[in-house]
Amino acid sequence: MRWTLKPKPDSEKVTQLQKSLGVEKAIASLLVQRGIETFEEAKKFFRPNLEDLHDPFLMKDLAEAVNRIEKAISTQENILVYGDYDVDGTTSVALMSSYLKTRTPQIATYIPDRYAEGYGISFAGIDYAADNDISLIIALDCGIKATEKVAYAKEKGIDFIICDHHRPGKEIPKAFAVLDPKREDCEYPYKELCGCGVGFKLIQGIEQKRGNSVETLLPYLDLVATAIGADIVPITGENRVLAYHGLHVINTLPRKGFQAILNQVKKEMLTITDVVFIIAPRINAAGRMKHGLHAVQLLTEENDNLAQEYASEIEEFNGARRDTDKLITEEALANIENANEQKRSTTVVYQENWHKGVIGIVASRLTETYYRPTLVFTKSGEKLAASARSVKGFDVYNALEACADYIEQFGGHKYAAGLTLHEDQYENFKQKFEEVVAATIDKNLLTPEIPVDAELDLNEITPKFYRILKQFAPFGPGNMTPIFLTENLTDTGFAKAVGQENKHLKCTVQQLPDKNFIGAIGFNLGEKLDVVMEKKSFSAVYSIDENEWNGNVSLQLKLRDIR
Known part of the structure; x- marks a missing residue:
């Protein structure tokens, strides 16, 4: 592992921010490092507000897309909501189809078969639309390179609205509207939306035109937050606002499908990391092992019993996915070594x-x-x-x-x-x-890098410090969990390797001459036990989290590496 200490931020800016916020220097320093330099910027960071979202009509072609959908609703056209089979695609289809169904019953959904059709818009999907008298397809999380397919649909009298976030090719498809903030001719201020995020901006535009505020769309943000986490887009700017509020929805009033998944894993209060490792793999498993429509079905179901049934089915897909990827990984590793x-x-x-x-x-x-x-x-x-x-x-x-x-x-x-x-x-x-x-x-x-935000003395880790640190969440690209470096640590004498095959390192550390000590856990660091034995001095890079044991909650270091 390479430990890379980030440059220290401008000390004058840190002092000013520290004064205006009334926080420890270490907190102010972390904020300035993340580009947050004023009280106003800090307020937006710690209290993401839906009012901070950009006007959706700043996105190229969005007005055309809104008008085309309104026309389709008023003339009772059949609309097909089409999306990719991964988490971003299936949440996008769930979002768009469930929203449009509140306005018109003429909505069908389509996810291509990963094996028969492959990624993106397919000729088979367009033929399905033509056979079912569908005159408008809204494609989500795909389509930015589908020039041939869009032309084929046009021959059959079908209009396309594309909502994508992938990089365009040399030619933009000649669809009725192409929403993609990564288009060179699109001046939308935030370029890092996921596919579901672009879909959300479209329904925000529809609601705005009808005179409604973005608050009316809060129930859909659980889907957007899941897509943001799963698609590993930066959790900055608009994505931070959407993920923050979406997580709140998941934790307070989750849709039936999410609740059914959570019932099976017995988990309360999810972070974005939990969304990525608990909800996303299960949604993905449907498209990987069977068909992405199973995921859409689960995410749009409003009956408790049916949602539970679908979640159980998806749990089976996920178990099969785990076994399969473990086997193939072993075969691939053997191939490389041979x-x-x-x-x-x-x-x-x-x-x-x-x-x-x-x-x-x-x-x-x-x-x-x-x-x-x-x-x-x-x-x-x-x-x-x-x-x-x-x-x-x-x-x-x-x-x-x-x-x-x-x-x-x-x-x-x-x-x-x-x-x-x-x-x-x-x-x-x-x-x-x-x-x-x-x-x-x-x-x-x-060589894997561990970017270190700051050096820290153990005595700076207090409950108040951690309480503020927690509010930096949701974490992800562009706003990663803060990593600290502390030198001159010694174990108090109880270090041991724990877990299956002694894979993990558990110890309690202090930084002399300070007498305070704190627990530490290092996942997959069991083989480094000898580094800390016999009260040898060592350095550690770590994040800080809470350890709950027998009803007691204490702070602990989550070790990333030691030397």
Whole structure:
């Protein structure tokens, strides 16, 4: 692990903010580091307000989209809400379809089959619309590159409204309206919305035109918050406001589908991390193992008993997903070791019978193991399909663009992408991808980094300090959980390795000459027990959280690394 201490913020700004907020220097310092320098900015950060959301009509084509939907409702047209099969796509479809159903019964939903149709808008989906007398398709979390498909729909008399957040290609589809803040000709002030977030801006625009405030849409924000967490978009600006209020909805008045999931895992008071690791994998499991429509069904169900039934079904899909990805990860790791490919700058593996629904998760697991840009391929019909994952700081989308000669199609983000290619191009692609990454990646990026916000003395960790720190949440890209560094620590003599196979490190530490001590837990750090034994002095990087044991709650260090 590389420990990188962030530069100290401007001391004058820190002092001014400390005075105006009446907080400890360490808190003011963390805020200035995050770009929060005034009382007003701090107020917006700690109390995200729905009134701080941008006017939706600042987004290019949004007015056209609103007018087209209003026309479709007034003339009783059939509308198809179309979305991708992952969390962002299925929550988007649930959001848009359940909202539109409050205005018109003429709503159908469509999620492409991951195996038969693949990612994004499909000809089969358009044929389904044509066969069912549908004249308007609203596509969410996909469509920004679907120029051919949109033209095909137009021939059949079907209009398209696209709500996407992926990077556009060279040509924008000739749809009725294309909402995507990443369009170069779109001046919308916030560029980092997820697909569900773009869908939300559209329904916000519809409500605004009807003279209603954004508060009327609060019940939909649980879906938006889930998509924000699952899609790993920055939790800054508008996303912070949407995630903050969405989490509140999940924790106070969750929709029936969420409540049914939570009943099974017996969890109260979710953080965004819980949403990412508890709710999102279950929603995803439907599209991975069976069909994404199962997730939409669960998320829009209003009957308690049916919601519980759907949640149980999805729990089974999730169990199958876990078993499958564990097996494939083991096979992939064995392949890499057998081929002696540990010294490469990339990981590219392929087996034709790997389950297409879990190759993205497997790519993430391999990235955790070898820490380098990773692609996992499987056979998909006549072609090969892959999921790509990257390491922090390296743009895998740009690397794939440099290999475009060997790829049939691709799309995605800086850190995650998907692609298809012809089997006879696999080896050429693999070689080219390795060449591109080896030539362009900063070699430091191939060692995992722990960015450290600040050095801290243990005596600065007080209940008041932690109480304010908690209010920095929701955490995520752009606003990560604060990580601290403390030196000259010693264990009080009770350090031990705990858990299955002694994987984790548990100890109680103090920083002499101060007599205070605090508990610490280091997940997957069991092998570092000897670093702290016999009262040896050591340094630690950690976050701070609470430990609940036998009804007692105390602060503890959550160790990230020690040396």
